[in-house]
Amino acid sequence: MQYISLRNLRFILHEVLDLEEVRGNERFGDFDREAIDFSLDAAGQLADQYLHPVYTKMDREKAYFADGEVHVLPEVGEGLRALGSSGWLSAAWEPEYDGQLMPLTVLNAGTLIFQAANGNLAAYGLLTKGAANLILEFGSDELKNTYLSKMAAGDWQGTMALTEPQAGSSLSDITSYYEEQEDGSYHIYGQKIYISGGDHTEAENVVHLMLARKKDGPKGVKGVSLFVVPKYLPGPGGLTENHVTTAGIYGKMGQKGYVAAHLMFGEQGITRGFLVGEELRGLNHMFLMMNEARIGTGIMATGAASAAYYASLQYARERPQGRHPGNKDVNAPQVPIIEHADVRRMLLFQKAVVEGSIALLLQCSLYQDQYTARGDDRSRLLLELLTPIAKSFPSEYGNESVSLAMQVMGGAGYTDDHPVEQLFRDIRVNAIYEGTTTIHGLDLLGRKVMLEQGKAVTYLAEEAQSEIGAATGSTASLGSALGKGLAELQQVLTQLLQLAKREDPRVFLADATIFLEYFGLHVIGWMWLKQANAAERALDAVEADGDRDFYRSKLQTARFFFQYVFPRTAGLKKTLLSADRVTLDTDPELLM
Amino acid sequence: MQYISLRNLRFILHEVLDLEEVRGNERFGDFDREAIDFSLDAAGQLADQYLHPVYTKMDREKAYFADGEVHVLPEVGEGLRALGSSGWLSAAWEPEYDGQLMPLTVLNAGTLIFQAANGNLAAYGLLTKGAANLILEFGSDELKNTYLSKMAAGDWQGTMALTEPQAGSSLSDITSYYEEQEDGSYHIYGQKIYISGGDHTEAENVVHLMLARKKDGPKGVKGVSLFVVPKYLPGPGGLTENHVTTAGIYGKMGQKGYVAAHLMFGEQGITRGFLVGEELRGLNHMFLMMNEARIGTGIMATGAASAAYYASLQYARERPQGRHPGNKDVNAPQVPIIEHADVRRMLLFQKAVVEGSIALLLQCSLYQDQYTARGDDRSRLLLELLTPIAKSFPSEYGNESVSLAMQVMGGAGYTDDHPVEQLFRDIRVNAIYEGTTTIHGLDLLGRKVMLEQGKAVTYLAEEAQSEIGAATGSTASLGSALGKGLAELQQVLTQLLQLAKREDPRVFLADATIFLEYFGLHVIGWMWLKQANAAERALDAVEADGDRDFYRSKLQTARFFFQYVFPRTAGLKKTLLSADRVTLDTDPELLM
Incomplete structure (x- = not known):
């Protein structure tokens, strides 16, 4: 059963995004078109x-x-080691660490495939890769030599250990702590909850990238450092106990094969931690992994939505039911449900969400590659601005997308005879992982749009305007819809920024989540225009019927996006422009 | 743990809706305010x-x-019999059948309580009541005498047996059939799938209200009759085998305690059926139960959303996390998350959906009561027009509502430590039960708005205008928002009806689901205005602080609805007014 379109990934990589510059850069390995397709x-x-x-x-x-x-299936270990031994976990690294200098744009296209195939299994690898990247970036040579090869092989599991019972979204309130010993080593104490991949029988060792507070150090984030805390201490004689105890795992609605553990440190004996990077700069360092994990969450959500789309598409092609409106002939055979306009709407919605998200996620990956290649502000700022969208849009719209996959399938979709019910349960957590949608709204409006005097927004507007300028023929009307939307967005942003000057931050940020969705729809609109322009250009050149259909399919989906999804901006704009502060005004006791 | 507000139900019944006329009617028992509250x-x-x-x-x-x-918990039987012995299943019936002549408005308020408490268990009762009502309305005296008291007691389970493997939404395509015997009795053959409550160990007998086709009779719906087909045949010597075989039950994402069975008739021996009502009028008769079940589905969805709202509300009051934007003082204690504007938004959204849906469901029940009392066209047409909304709005917006309950609770909401993850899985099926949302869109736009030359819409507009006229003080702005919306709705409807004259029904009905949501938001807007007006009136009169808070809470929620939910009409309108037929234009092979 299909779960993703490789043809679409190739289209985005080769025809929508411009990888030339990245490809030509010495930082990256020799990934030409053929090598990318091979990967x-x-x-x-x-x-x-x-x-x-x-x-x-x-x-x-x-x-x-x-x-x-924590017991998981043997197949989890097999899959994890297959990802490792085939080089995917270390693909972006330098040859010194057995890497291939693969551009992130290509690596994340591969990750999309893994996530669509099985997000529960791929996630173990994603997390291990992210944890290893943090060691690679900030760790000492000893840490790198000790951990990287085992993690890259998928033998050792990596985690990010942030959340605590009293500190979910509020990392400045963590209370797990460390004490420096006389020999300069560190002991770690405390508890972490919801630690994905936190412990399992298929990993020889588990390597926690953990935030802990300096005992008697500064309060808030300034007292927090980053450690490698392994489940077992690697040593010349092999692995020895480090007293990281698993208290249990969470019963979750979905992702039941991907454990979330409750861990205790230093309660049953001494737990040693190894400082990563600078002391008291832990949260700052952690952001490298968090940003990667945010893009990773967007990929995870998109993968699930992709798998659900193809499951419902196949069902819609095969399932006969009903006749066209107006056809009262009971002797006429029933038609496949894909013939019904509303079923097509539900399929096109999914396609618009899935392929719009894929384009954005790979666009973000390209900005990362460009920044890696030339260290320019433009790429860095665009990536920072787009990260909350790349995390939240696939997570939120992905829920709706998988729900429509289920709706296409009717009662069958609600049963476990089909994969969609699991995808529906699995995808839901992405809007919670790595900062809830609310947190990303605050990040976007409260921080990102004002970064360096709004430079990031200016760059984004330039990118979008250039695409609008390129819209001709059948995409001209899409370009003008986006242009109109961007002008309105500017108006909304101006009003919000005036509010920021005039009012309490509470007022300015009250509707940050609404703004996130509003802004995100414009970003996805830009992604669809970009794809439509590329398809329009290609259509003139191709001759094969199959290829023509592919490009026409892109143009239809772009049209659909601007007609059925983008208009949601109209309602969101009304809410954002309203001066009524009803959410702030509603005293808690009036919520009853 | 709270799962519904009785105070709110009393408000709707006594202060928003006008039950006077129903109460005074001889058709109904003596349900004064005190009796209602007691119930x-x-x-x-x-x-x-x-x-x-x-x-x-x-x-x-x-x-x-x-x-x-099919094995279910003994508690299912206990609950079902408790509903029966306390008179809830037969409450609306005449004393002759042990009923109390309870108005449906009151009965459905009770059903809301049951559904919010435990929709999986309440559903067994709801279905039994619906099946029994069908026997009461169309059955022979013998059928009534044989079945009603056992069903009313909750000893025998009732079902509606419609769906077949090849005929889900398309009832004209059912192939299960019956053969009249020489003695005038009927034998039944075929299979039914997804039969809720279709078989279980806690019922002494299961009574299927089943549609079957006359062998060699007319094709389509004209060949379909309605039968009582019991699992066991009641006779003087007790119950004997009727060869209704359960092939299995479905593994469902939610409602795992509420069975959906696959049944076979006449395969292992003779299955007898008993004609209900007129032969070949089966689907027509079945609509009585289907309409009741559609309101019942709306109630089921609303009950789940209500339970999720109160679970997330309690969590938001108790869970400390973070500080207000702008407060950088790390020594300040964390605030309960209900202090955050975005958490309030998510709570108010739920409250707006739950209480808006309750108002509509009870308004529909009142129209049914009024029609029962005086047989007027106005009540009947309003009920017919509003039924697709009363079914679909709580089902669709209920999904979003419960999802926001989960979002309020973050990671905790995704775990089975809290009831919200189950509610999220359970509620999802309501948009599929009793006609998917697509089917209700087609019903609304293709049939209901044109009923008797659009009379139903005219009546609805009158009702809404009268409420707009009554809006003064703090509700005046809400009234004008609704008024503006209704004027636009009229414009949209006019354009669609022109399309109906000019174009193929496929074109006219292509966006029926979008229209359903668009229309539904206006209906719920009317319900919120009605509640706000009632609260505004009451506020002037009350003295107790708690009561004042209740009414202020209503006014805040109405404000919220018009500021955060109703503006969605703006985007839907754009889609509806567009002349682009992208869903119809997209050939199936372009969906790839």
């Missing part, structure tokens, strides 16, 4: 072989905690 | 005792099929 095909084969076949099984035979251990 | 309190106690305590348990220890039987 994608290899990812697809790996996903078909190791990931996709166990997606349902990981849900049915879910992870469980017994005798102090 | 609601009794429902609350029953729900607290029998339903709510087993909500989670019914999910964890879900129904299963073994040895040809």
